[in-house]
Amino acid sequence: MTAAPEWLEITLKTSRDEVETLENWLFKSGALSVTLLDSVDDEELSHAVLEPVPGEVRLWDDITLVGLYARETLLDELHDALHLAAAMLEIAVPAFTASRLQEREWERTWMDTFKPMQFGEHFWICPTEQEAPDPSAINLRLDPGMAFGTGTHATTAQCLAWMGAETARTLRPLEGCRVIDYGCGSGVLAIAALLLGAERAWAVDIDPQALSATRDNARQNGVLDKLEVGMPELVNDLSVELVLANILFKPLMDLADTLTASVKPGGRLVVSGILREQMEPLRERYSEHFEFEPGQDQDGWALMTAIRR
Numbered sequence: 001m002t003a004a005p006e007w008l009e010i011t012l013k014t015s016r017d018e019v020e021t022l023e024n025w026l027f028k029s030g031a032l033s034v035t036l037l038d039s040v041d042d043e044e045l046s047h048a049v050l051e052p053v054p055g056e057v058r059l060w061d062d063i064t065l066v067g068l069y070a071r072e073t074l075l076d077e078l079h080d081a082l083h084l085a086a087a088m089l090e091i092a093v094p095a096f097t098a099s100r101l102q103e104r105e106w107e108r109t110w111m112d113t114f115k116p117m118q119f120g121e122h123f124w125i126c127p128t129e130q131e132a133p134d135p136s137a138i139n140l141r142l143d144p145g146m147a148f149g150t151g152t153h154a155t156t157a158q159c160l161a162w163m164g165a166e167t168a169r170t171l172r173p174l175e176g177c178r179v180i181d182y183g184c185g186s187g188v189l190a191i192a193a194l195l196l197g198a199e200r201a202w203a204v205d206i207d208p209q210a211l212s213a214t215r216d217n218a219r220q221n222g223v224l225d226k227l228e229v230g231m232p233e234l235v236n237d238l239s240v241e242l243v244l245a246n247i248l249f250k251p252l253m254d255l256a257d258t259l260t261a262s263v264k265p266g267g268r269l270v271v272s273g274i275l276r277e278q279m280e281p282l283r284e285r286y287s288e289h290f291e292f293e294p295g296q297d298q299d300g301w302a303l304m305t306a307i308r309r
């Protein structure tokens with residue numbers, strides 16, 4: 001009898017400062033999902049992702065990253081992809097271990113670790129196969145394990161918390177807004193914006209896998225008809241009321257002119273994925289056209305919002 005195909009898993013240890021870059025590296029090399037584990041006790045925790053409790057964002061100084069690749073991936077091909085992705089990101093290939101994972105174990109991993117998360121009074125992210133804890137709330141459904149952004153990452157969580165905060169007042173806080181999600185990953189922010197009342201959204205990314213995950217997730221949440229998905233050129237001539245950009249510091253600095261042009265005067269820019277010490281240079285880069293609101297800084301990660309003059 002032929003053995004069931006196994007998933008390929010890459011594991012590496014890193015520090016908080018490096019986690020975002022290395023997560024990006026794993027995705028660029030073709031990972032279907034990336035999980036963050038606390039390294040302190042990862043033998044015992046095995047595959048238990050340390051979820052923030054609702055409203056809480058946690059990060060650890062010593063983190064294990066686990067990237068999961070499609071079953072048909074060959075180890076040699078993966079080595080090549082990891083080296084190529086490192087070269088694209090201009091980083092040295094870090095030390096990692098590769099192992100095979102049985103399908104059942106992989107499924108259980110995600111079922112066990114991705115739990116419903118609440119962001120604000122009436123807004124939740126829920127795995128598709130689980131009951132929503134509050135069926136009357138706005139429940140964004142996501143399949144665990146597909147592309148970046150189930151809300152478990154601190155920087156995604158900060159954006160979702162910012163969007164969900166107003167749900168105590170109204171279930172449609174983004175009513176009438178047109179929204180761009182720049183660097184959409186799983187599309188979670190664009191989909192959240194639409195569920196929270198946005199009129200129309202555009203989700204763009206340089207990674208084709210992210211675009212296809214975004215379409216699937218939007219369809220699943222019944223908002224595909226209000227969402228356009230594509231490469232960044234899609235929004236070249238567009239300026240909207242709200243631009244969400246959870247990408248790294250360097251792309252945010254490089255994209256300043258593009259992102260500035262995509263926010264209409266009086267509109268708002270929300271950026272995350274930046275470290276506390278990167279807030280000031282970022283503010284300076286955007287200050288000619290934006291009035292910054294007080295930034296939020298949680299466990300070293302910052303979310304900044306600004307109004308376009």
Ligand SMILES: C[S@@+](CC[C@H](N)C(=O)[O-])C[C@H]1O[C@@H](n2cnc3c(N)ncnc32)[C@H](O)[C@@H]1O
Nearest residue numbers: 148149156183184185205206207210246247251
């Ligand atoms: C940190 S993930 C965030 C995903 C999602 N928005 C979220 O909040 O979970 C950043 C995403 O930005 C994309 N990205 C990086 N540089 C980009 C660029 N220059 N233009 C568009 N997308 C970019 C990456 O491919 C990745 O999917």
